[in-house]
Amino acid sequence: MAQVSIEVRVNGSTYRKEVEPRLLLVHLLRDVLGLTGTHVGCDTSSCGACTVLLGGLAVKSCTLLAVQADGAEITTVEGLATNGDLHAVQEGFWEEHGLQCGFCTPGFLMATVQLLERNPDPGDAEIRHALEGNLCRCTGYQHIVNAVQNAAGKLREAAS
Amino acid sequence: MATKFFGTPVKRREDRRLLTGGSQYTDDLQLTGMVHAAIVRSPHAHARIRSVDVEAARSAPGVVAVFTGKDMEGVAGIPTAWLIPDSDLKTTDHPALARDRVRYVGDGVAVVLAEDRYQAEDAAQLVQVDYEILDAVADQVKAVEEGAPQVHDDAPGNRCFLFNTIQGGDLDQAFEDADDVLSFRTTNHRMIPSAIEPRGCVAQYNAASGELTLRMTSQNPHIHRLLLSIVLGVPEHKVRIVTPEIGGGFGSKIAVYADEAVMAFCAMQTGRTVKWVETRRENFQCTTHGRDHVTDVEAAYTNEGKILGLRFKTWANMGAYVSTAAPGVPTWLYGLMLSGVYDVPAVGLEVVGVFTHTTPVDACRGAGRPEATYLLERIVDLVAQRVGLDPVEIRRLNFIGKEKFPHAVAPGVIYDSGDYDAALDRLLEMVDYEAFRSEQAEAREQGRYLGIGLSTYVEICGLGPSSIVGSTGFQGGLWESSVVRVHPTGKVTVMTGANPHGQGEETTFAQVVGDVLGVDIDDVELVHGDTDLVPMGMGTYGSRATAVGGIAAFKAAQKVVEKASKIAAHQLEAREEDLEFEDGRFQVKGTDQGMSFQDVALQAYLAWNLPQGLEPGLEAQSFYDPSNFVFPFGAHACIVEVDAETGQTDIVRYVAVDDCGEVINPLIVDGQIHGGIAFGVAQALYEHAQYDESGQLLTGSMMDYAVPKPGQMPSFELDRTVTPSPVNPLGLKGIGEAGSIGSTAAVANAVADALSPFGIDHVEMPFTPQRVWQAIQQA
Numbered sequence A: 001m002a003q004v005s006i007e008v009r010v011n012g013s014t015y016r017k018e019v020e021p022r023l024l025l026v027h028l029l030r031d032v033l034g035l036t037g038t039h040v041g042c043d044t045s046s047c048g049a050c051t052v053l054l055g056g057l058a059v060k061s062c063t064l065l066a067v068q069a070d071g072a073e074i075t076t077v078e079g080l081a082t083n084g085d086l087h088a089v090q091e092g093f094w095e096e097h098g099l100q101c102g103f104c105t106p107g108f109l110m111a112t113v114q115l116l117e118r119n120p121d122p123g124d125a126e127i128r129h130a131l132e133g134n135l136c137r138c139t140g141y142q143h144i145v146n147a148v149q150n151a152a153g154k155l156r157e158a159a160s
Numbered sequence B: 001m002a003t004k005f006f007g008t009p010v011k012r013r014e015d016r017r018l019l020t021g022g023s024q025y026t027d028d029l030q031l032t033g034m035v036h037a038a039i040v041r042s043p044h045a046h047a048r049i050r051s052v053d054v055e056a057a058r059s060a061p062g063v064v065a066v067f068t069g070k071d072m073e074g075v076a077g078i079p080t081a082w083l084i085p086d087s088d089l090k091t092t093d094h095p096a097l098a099r100d101r102v103r104y105v106g107d108g109v110a111v112v113l114a115e116d117r118y119q120a121e122d123a124a125q126l127v128q129v130d131y132e133i134l135d136a137v138a139d140q141v142k143a144v145e146e147g148a149p150q151v152h153d154d155a156p157g158n159r160c161f162l163f164n165t166i167q168g169g170d171l172d173q174a175f176e177d178a179d180d181v182l183s184f185r186t187t188n189h190r191m192i193p194s195a196i197e198p199r200g201c202v203a204q205y206n207a208a209s210g211e212l213t214l215r216m217t218s219q220n221p222h223i224h225r226l227l228l229s230i231v232l233g234v235p236e237h238k239v240r241i242v243t244p245e246i247g248g249g250f251g252s253k254i255a256v257y258a259d260e261a262v263m264a265f266c267a268m269q270t271g272r273t274v275k276w277v278e279t280r281r282e283n284f285q286c287t288t289h290g291r292d293h294v295t296d297v298e299a300a301y302t303n304e305g306k307i308l309g310l311r312f313k314t315w316a317n318m319g320a321y322v323s324t325a326a327p328g329v330p331t332w333l334y335g336l337m338l339s340g341v342y343d344v345p346a347v348g349l350e351v352v353g354v355f356t357h358t359t360p361v362d363a364c365r366g367a368g369r370p371e372a373t374y375l376l377e378r379i380v381d382l383v384a385q386r387v388g389l390d391p392v393e394i395r396r397l398n399f400i401g402k403e404k405f406p407h408a409v410a411p412g413v414i415y416d417s418g419d420y421d422a423a424l425d426r427l428l429e430m431v432d433y434e435a436f437r438s439e440q441a442e443a444r445e446q447g448r449y450l451g452i453g454l455s456t457y458v459e460i461c462g463l464g465p466s467s468i469v470g471s472t473g474f475q476g477g478l479w480e481s482s483v484v485r486v487h488p489t490g491k492v493t494v495m496t497g498a499n500p501h502g503q504g505e506e507t508t509f510a511q512v513v514g515d516v517l518g519v520d521i522d523d524v525e526l527v528h529g530d531t532d533l534v535p536m537g538m539g540t541y542g543s544r545a546t547a548v549g550g551i552a553a554f555k556a557a558q559k560v561v562e563k564a565s566k567i568a569a570h571q572l573e574a575r576e577e578d579l580e581f582e583d584g585r586f587q588v589k590g591t592d593q594g595m596s597f598q599d600v601a602l603q604a605y606l607a608w609n610l611p612q613g614l615e616p617g618l619e620a621q622s623f624y625d626p627s628n629f630v631f632p633f634g635a636h637a638c639i640v641e642v643d644a645e646t647g648q649t650d651i652v653r654y655v656a657v658d659d660c661g662e663v664i665n666p667l668i669v670d671g672q673i674h675g676g677i678a679f680g681v682a683q684a685l686y687e688h689a690q691y692d693e694s695g696q697l698l699t700g701s702m703m704d705y706a707v708p709k710p711g712q713m714p715s716f717e718l719d720r721t722v723t724p725s726p727v728n729p730l731g732l733k734g735i736g737e738a739g740s741i742g743s744t745a746a747v748a749n750a751v752a753d754a755l756s757p758f759g760i761d762h763v764e765m766p767f768t769p770q771r772v773w774q775a776i777q778q779a
Helices: A023-031 A088-095 A105-118 A124-130 A140-160 B015-019 B117-124 B173-179 B222-231 B256-269 B281-284 B326-335 B369-387 B391-400 B420-431 B431-446 B466-471 B506-517 B545-572 B597-606 B667-684 B738-754 B768-779
Strands: A004-010 A013-019 A052-055 A057-061 A073-075 B034-041 B047-053 B063-068 B108-114 B129-131 B161-162 B180-191 B199-207 B211-216 B239-242 B272-278 B290-303 B307-320 B346-355 B449-458 B478-487 B492-496 B522-526 B579-582 B587-588 B594-596 B619-624 B633-642 B648-661 B716-721
Touching: A013 A023, A023 A052, A023 B506, A052 A105, A052 B667, A057 A105, A088 A105, A088 A140, A088 B015, A105 A124, A105 A140, A105 B015, A105 B597, A124 A140, A140 B667, B034 B117, B034 B281, B063 B117, B063 B256, B108 B117, B108 B256, B117 B648, B161 B326, B161 B597, B173 B290, B173 B307, B173 B346, B180 B369, B199 B256, B211 B222, B211 B256, B222 B239, B222 B256, B239 B326, B256 B272, B290 B326, B290 B369, B307 B326, B307 B369, B326 B346, B326 B633, B391 B420, B391 B449, B420 B431, B420 B449, B420 B633, B420 B648, B420 B716, B431 B449, B431 B633, B449 B738, B478 B506, B478 B545, B478 B597, B492 B506, B492 B545, B506 B522, B506 B545, B545 B579, B545 B587, B545 B594, B545 B597, B587 B597, B594 B597, B633 B738, B648 B667, B648 B738, B667 B716, B667 B738
Parallel strands: A004 A073, B034 B272, B211 B239, B307 B346, B492 B522, B648 B716
Antiparallel strands: A004 A013, A052 A057, A052 A073, B034 B108, B047 B129, B063 B108, B161 B346, B180 B290, B199 B211, B199 B272, B290 B307, B449 B633, B478 B492, B478 B619, B579 B587, B587 B594, B633 B648
């Protein structure tokens, strides 16, 4: 199959790759770039395990083609921490036991980053609504809600 | 033992890697020379395979090999490991790839290996299978009728087994003495476990050494090693199973599936490393489902509301093949819990296990116990209504009193400990039950339908004493192993045969062992999920890892201290009985003479000066076989509001008081309870695996099968009581499944209570708006 040349910037590094036009973005990240922190949980963009930030927006990378991301700036879970210091959202999930098996967690983290950028002080119902593109089978969501609140508090404190 | 860590909400030690993308799940593995597999699956529920043409697929770009069922004729069938006695169990042949007949949608027919996954999927489309479509049956009640399509030639009438071993007390007398009998038929519908990580494996075979390595999604790697060794004919010591990070199981990663055997076969045939990860569609079609009972209930009771006897007849849908643990789930795990928290003198159960043209059924979070609890909790509410008792009163009237423990129940097990009134007391206090009843009455006057459902449950877990599980036909012991290995620097590796996949045992076991050895939990690392590193073990399921595996680790650590104490006494020139060991230090009582645990560890390995006859080194092993199961319990309350116009059910409050004995880490226990409750609530309100008449799975994707979203779950209000188990030295019970066992019934009772003004006393699950609306219309 004909290859298409693309350039993406992922977690601050630039990559130029020849890819099949049908290659999904999530497979570019995982199989070509080796960033396996982004997971695939379903075929139908239902579960959100593959959520990444593309141009600052949380998107499901299983529902985008890699060629659609040509020229884009992407952040994956591997790019959240800086110099080994965890992002406030990662800290929040850790402190509040917002994860169990961890498979859905990268997607929740990325969706939460977007949520807190848009709404630094969300109520519980707003959190549940904002994360409704992500499924978790382990936690029953309550500790995830607590984790987002915890992270929101940390980020507000850092901003003030 | 000083308890510095036990009982504290330590942050999980496994989380950093999970939060940073630093973990490796099976699908993350990229091994040199790896090829990718795609399985060609039957689109029909029942068909004869006339021919399979793989020529086009073989010559497609990137294809390395294609195999069909005929190629795998030398490979043994997929086995069943719970051979319930006296039941005429038919396990039937289960080839890894179908040869002449397919028996459910998703049954594997051929496998394609290609250089990448896209090519493998492309080529799989080119495999031409000529099917002669046959009649199918998906419903277990229809499947046992005369003239129903037959799933297996050697299982006449589609009967997989007939189980009637659980008969306790004098049932005939109970029904004779009763003032009245409640009879009804109800369904506990099929669920799909839906771990967010799909199943998968990476198979490697070294032809020179004869070693087969499978990296795979498994809750129990040693069981997989044993059974796959038998299936593939590779000696057990040449098979290595490694479980990378596992993204949830909920029972669905216990079974031995055809797919892993197929991948091992492919690796052995081609010499290539073979990777296969199922799509979500495959997960829904081919990974085991759970529940799926139809039950006729008869309850004998007095006018005072005392339940005298319970008779159950259940048709359990087993699917097209008998999965690994499947026969034990709708029989023992279900039947032994059929008197629940109640002192019922007589209980009888008959179960017909039925073959259908559907995905095989096996353990699914709770496995049999949610089904039992759902029936009992519906029974007590319905009897309460008939005799004019409040749901609280009938429970108190029938509870097994706390003074009666240990207590032998009619189905045939001995409950270890319990205080059911205490849990219910606390629950009612949290709910403010009386205030709710007033609020409910006021709401009804305004045309708003609030309902409260109670569920008081007990579960059998901590599986389990090997001699007892052996007598149930389980083909193994259910002890657990652990090795505590202290390194020369005093750092500690703990190996466990349990295989955590989200439950947090890398933290809780470190808490237990850290306390025994007096070392920091960050100096304790848990190793699990590698059959070459860890001694034979039985894995994680049945809420057993902590109550069995945790105790094995505890006992192994105690043995380490015993040896360390001998070394310390020798080095300090003191008698052992003059030493005290506290906070990681051996001290000669009443002196300033002492040495740290770390110093002792170093001396154990230097071996320059050890007591005569004592071997060097500092490690110990334990195989712990519990003397009994453990029986966690609790009281849950769900408050719902039903919109009579739309049939929509909303949870207003969910309150739960659970008792899992002593608690190692309250944060983790709360997380387990939350997840369990969500699982059970989801069954009651949303999830329903449905087949059409022809055996097509209608809920074959996450767009059609309603795994709940964050906004569909309430916040949970939790508390606990602590009734230690006398079975093990730490007083532990289990908590992984408890929430799912208690919660489905709480929602069911709440919906029935909300609809009582319409004269409705029972609605079948799941309580979708359509179903509830129809019930109101028909009332």
